[in-house]
Every structure is written in structure tokens, then in C-alpha cells.
Amino acid sequence: MDPNQPVTENYANPKTCFFHVLFKAAALAFYILSALFIDNFVIIFVVTVLLAALDFWVVKNVSGRILVGLRWWNEINDLGESVWKFECLDQESMARMNKKDSWLFWWTLYLTAVAWIVFGIFSLIRLQADYLLVIGVCVTLSIANIIGFTKCKKDAKKQFQQFASQTLASRFSSTLSSAFSVV
């Protein structure tokens, strides 16, 4: 990176960041406001859970790829076993990722999960079992994404280290062989 670059960079993908935050904020906002204004539990449930599901999908399939270059999914192989796959961009592209994008990505992920847990505690105190159902679903979705992406990031780091050590080893052996061939 060029040292004369200004310290504050802008978001590289403002539209993706917007959508990343949109559904999370919409689900939380709808939940809060509807508890005050709408009396119909069914609507609250369906809309909140639908927004949470859309948010899950957007984070997993779109903003994860674009903002932090990570992707995780589950496959069932031919033996009938379930395999979790993690994918990341190559190291140069990862290094070039916009810092602001990834900061926004991770922090909104954590904050949403914390917010839902706080609402869950409120519902628990008030002994509202049906609202707990909604919150349970939303918390599950948020935590699923957090765990998936964290595992993916750790896996990516491990791969880069392996790749780096392999490159070092292969370079070392090639210099050795070239040294010996010269001799």
C-alpha cells in the first residue's frame, strides 16, 4: 500500500455494506416498534423471522463474499457424510480488502447477536414464551453466521501459513538444488 495514501479510506462497496446492515436493522427495528404498536403476534413473528432469514442469506452469500472474501457452506459427499467447506480469496486479494468494509462486517455481526440476546433476556424476564420463539430463531441465525465466518477466517489463516511455509520450503530446496548443480 502506498504510504501517502490518506488514513481514512472510504467503503469500497457501499451498496453491499448498506444491504448488509439493512436487513439486520430492519429486523431489530421492526421487532422493537411492533411490540409497541402492533397487537398481532403472527405478523410480528413472520415479518421479523423473514427479515432475519433474508439477512442471514445476504450475509452468508453476498456480503461475506464481497466485504471479507470468505465463504462457508455444507456439502454432503458421496459417502453420505456432511462436510463443512470453507473458501477464501487468495492472499493478495485478502490483503487488499478494504479495512472499513471488514470492520463494519464483523462489528455489525457481533452487535446484532448481542442485541437479540438482550431482547431475549427481556422476554425471559417478562415470561413471554411466544416472543422468545422469535428471538430464539433470530439469535440462532446470527450466531450461525458468526461461527461460520469465524471458522472460515481461522481456516484461511491456517491455509496461508501452510502456503507460506510450503513456498519457503520449495524455494529453499530449489536454491539448494541450483547451488549443487552449479558446483
Place this chain on the structure above:
Amino acid sequence: TVLPARPPSPPRAQIPVSSSLPPPPPKPAPPKPQPHSFPPPLPPPSSSVPAPPPLPSSRPEIAASGFGPAPNTLTEPVWDTVKRDLSRIVSNLKLVVFPNPYREDPGKALRDWDLWGPFFFIVFLGLTLSWSASVKKSEVFAVAFGLLAAGAVILTLNVLLLGGHIIFFQSLSLLGYCLFPLDVGALICMLKDNVILKVVVVCVTLAWSSWAAYPFMSSAVNPRRKALALYPVFLMYVSVGFLIIAID
């Protein structure tokens, strides 16, 4: 300025995926190192549930989310992802609900599980029942949703505890998709309020749902324990059928 974080990569050798998925279109690109993808193998699923699911196309039940994408999906356009997930839902629905008796291996059919389909079907059933109810609409919806979601989880645990080989989310996905006939039945019952018609419709759709669930569940367990695995599934669908008939 910051470079856009979207390096196009050339397509690479495909991990074998099921034929129901269309491969992503190849993208022209300068030669670059490939995206890495390492599968961490896990112990057989009967011992532990792996990390929570992707949802949609997945969604938990959704959660789903689900997926078995071809390797080069990190840089595909969003519309491709949407199309891929939608086509997966449709193909799963066709596979599960319109069972083909000549299908070679029923257990394989829902390899690309996803939870969007089950989510929509459960919510739709809850909404239909809630709409048909004249009183206590919210409770009806909550009960229907809770019953179906918890029922799917418990039925899956039942198969796992019987020593069957089934993957947790695959089974949830399957049981959710098999609700489609009951959804149709509930819709018809909502529109026409004749008791005899309701009983007939519910019986037909119940039989259809059970018939759709039968091949997957029975192929997952030991043949001597087939009835133990299938009976609770049938029981759950019967109870949903009763809910549909009894609501007025």
C-alpha cells in the same frame, strides 16, 4: 483509492456436485492464484451436530440456508447466487414431493439440502391455520410453528438414536419439504368449509406426505427398525391433519 475487492478468477477443476446444479459461467481473467478451499472432514454426524447451518437458500430450518455450490463461487455475481438457490429449492421440491418409484437411491436425493423450502412451508401452514381460526389466531400460529419445528427436530433425533444414518439438516429439510401436500390441503380446507371435503382432502394429502417421506426415512435405518422410524413421522402428519380439520 482502494482497488475493488473482486478479483475475477479463472474456473478450476470442479468438486463433484450433484447434477441438479448448473455450473457457474467461466470468467475471463489474468492468471492469478486460485481461491483455496479445504474440506475439513468431520466425524460421522450421528455423534455430534456440526456448526449451525447455512440457511438459505437456505435457512434454518432456514437456516438455511444450504448449498453445494461449485468451487468458483466467491466472485460470482449476486444474481447467479439467487438463481442457483432458487433452482435448488425447486429441484428439491420436485425430488421430494413427487416421488419417483424408479429412483435409484432415495437416500441420495436430498444431498443439496436447503432450509428455505421448509421455512416457507411451515410458515405458510401456520398462516393458513391461523387464518382459518376464528379465535386465538396468534396461539394457533405459534402452536403450529412450534409443533412442526420441534417435531422435525425430534423426528430426526429419533432416527439418529435408532442408529440410522441420516444427516441432521438433510432430515430437517426433508421433513419440511414433505409438508407441501399438507399445505395444499390446508389451503383447500381454508377456502371450502365443508367437513366431509376437509376429511377427504386431509386424508389424501396426509397419505401423499407420508408417501413422500417414506423412502428417505426407511432407507436411513436398519430394515428391522423401519416401522420405529416411520411411525412417529406418520403420527406427526396425522396430528397436523387433525389440526387442519378441527380448525373452524
